[in-house]
Amino acid sequence: MRGLGIDLGTANTVVGTPDDGVVLNEPSFMLVRTKDPHRSLAIGAEARNLVGRTPIGVTPIRPMRDGVIVDLDSARAFVTAVIKRAAPHRQYGLRPKAVIAVPAGATSLERRALVEVGHEAGLRKIGLIPQPVAGALGCGINPMEPRAHLVVDIGGGTSEVTTFCFGGILAHRSCRLAGDELTDALYQYLRTEHKIIVGELTAERAKVGVPETDEGQSLVVEGRDAVTGRARLVTLETEEIVDALRPTTTGIVQTLTACLEDLPAQAISDVMSEGLLAIGGGSMMRGLSQLLEESFGFGVKTAERPLTCVAEGATACLDHPEVVAAYGD
Numbered sequence: 296m297r298g299l300g301i302d303l304g305t306a307n308t309v310v311g312t313p314d315d316g317v318v319l320n321e322p323s324f325m326l327v328r329t330k331d332p333h334r335s336l337a338i339g340a341e342a343r344n345l346v347g348r349t350p351i352g353v354t355p356i357r358p359m360r361d362g363v364i365v366d367l368d369s370a371r372a373f374v375t376a377v378i379k380r381a382a383p384h385r386q387y388g389l390r391p392k393a394v395i396a397v398p399a400g401a402t403s404l405e406r407r408a409l410v411e412v413g414h415e416a417g418l419r420k421i422g423l424i425p426q427p428v429a430g431a432l433g434c435g436i437n438p439m440e441p442r443a444h445l446v447v448d449i450g451g452g453t454s455e456v457t458t459f460c461f462g463g464i465l466a467h468r469s470c471r472l473a474g475d476e477l478t479d480a481l482y483q484y485l486r487t488e489h490k491i492i493v494g495e496l497t498a499e500r501a502k503v504g505v506p507e508t509d510e511g512q513s514l515v516v517e518g519r520d521a522v523t524g525r526a527r528l529v530t531l532e533t534e535e536i537v538d539a540l541r542p543t544t545t546g547i548v549q550t551l552t553a554c555l556e557d558l559p560a561q562a563i564s565d566v567m568s569e570g571l572l573a574i575g576g577g578s579m580m581r582g583l584s585q586l587l588e589e590s591f592g593f594g595v596k597t598a599e600r601p602l603t604c605v606a607e608g609a610t611a612c613l614d615h616p617e618v619v620a621a622y623g624d
């Protein structure tokens with residue numbers, strides 16, 4: 296066992312091992328008793344599916360916000376449960392080492408909190424790697440080569456735009472316009488335009504369903520009429536959803552523009568010839584890569600596995616300690 300590669304995201308937690316690839320891919324949710332919020336009753340999909348329908352006395356919590364720890368005690372309980380599930384002790388030895396992906400914009404305090412939680416949860420030696428660098432490595436890019444690479448990571452809580460080259464970050468920008476904000480925008484749109492109130496899970500299912508639905512086809516969502524309170528169905532055209540999400544996707548474009556403005560001219564020529572790599576679940580949004588291509592005039596490549604490439608890259612770092620040494624501080 297050579298260790299674990301971990302992506303502790305706001306929306307999803309993914310863990311990989313060098314021998315078995317991705318061994319855990321679950322929503323970053325934990326169910327706790329309201330009176331004892333630091334012990335997990337369930338984690339992952341089981342906990343998430345109860346959002347909006349939890350019994351009295353039980354609370355679903357998200358231990359990560361914008362890619363960093365919100366509350367040390369809940370995060371410790373969550374990470375302990377994740378490691379237990381991803382690395383059963385008999386198979387992997389008592390204290391596995393790990394490389395954990397962190398937002399490129401995380402502060403030193405936030406990074407230290409993550410390492411502390413990892414140690415307390417049973418990890419041995421912990422290396423940190425910026426998420427966009429890990430994601431690029433997971434897509435086969437060598438982050439040590441003397442060439443600038445531009446990556447946008449559209450996750451659950453944040454969108455991060457990062458340019459890196461030869462073991463260091465050249466420019467970085469982030470904004471809170473990402474998957475959660477897109478879901479919220481759709482929720483608000485349904486409420487104001489269709490006078491229907493839907494659950495958070497329903498709004499997200501509709502958003503995720505858009506890229507998978509053919510053009511011209513429609514989606515049906517169910518909810519409560521905002522006026523009468525009765526159950527009601529609404530049919531939505533996919534293009535209508537894309538339009539409803541446009542203000543949020545435009546905000547992501549503005550963050551990219553700001554990052555490009557920070558770049559030296561030589562790095563821009565690398566970016567122009569290589570294009571932009573889009574990772575994270577939000578990069579699968581319908582029409583997004585086209586919008587980015589039209590806005591910047593260079594190619595946009597969406598990762599083959601946008602939801603797991605960060606954990607795959609963190610796992611690859613276990614065999615490439617020079618990458619962690621270069622980007623880890």
Ligand SMILES: Nc1ncnc2c1ncn2[C@@H]1O[C@H](COP(=O)(O)OP(=O)(O)OP(=O)(O)O)[C@@H](O)[C@H]1O
Nearest residue numbers: 304305306307362450451452453474575576577579
């Ligand atoms: N097919 C899809 N189309 C649009 N959005 C999607 C799709 N699949 C997943 N998402 C969204 O992607 C987001 C999760 O992405 P990801 O797992 O990369 O985030 P994360 O790494 O947990 O978050 P962060 O990087 O902010 O910590 C969720 O908001 C989810 O709704």
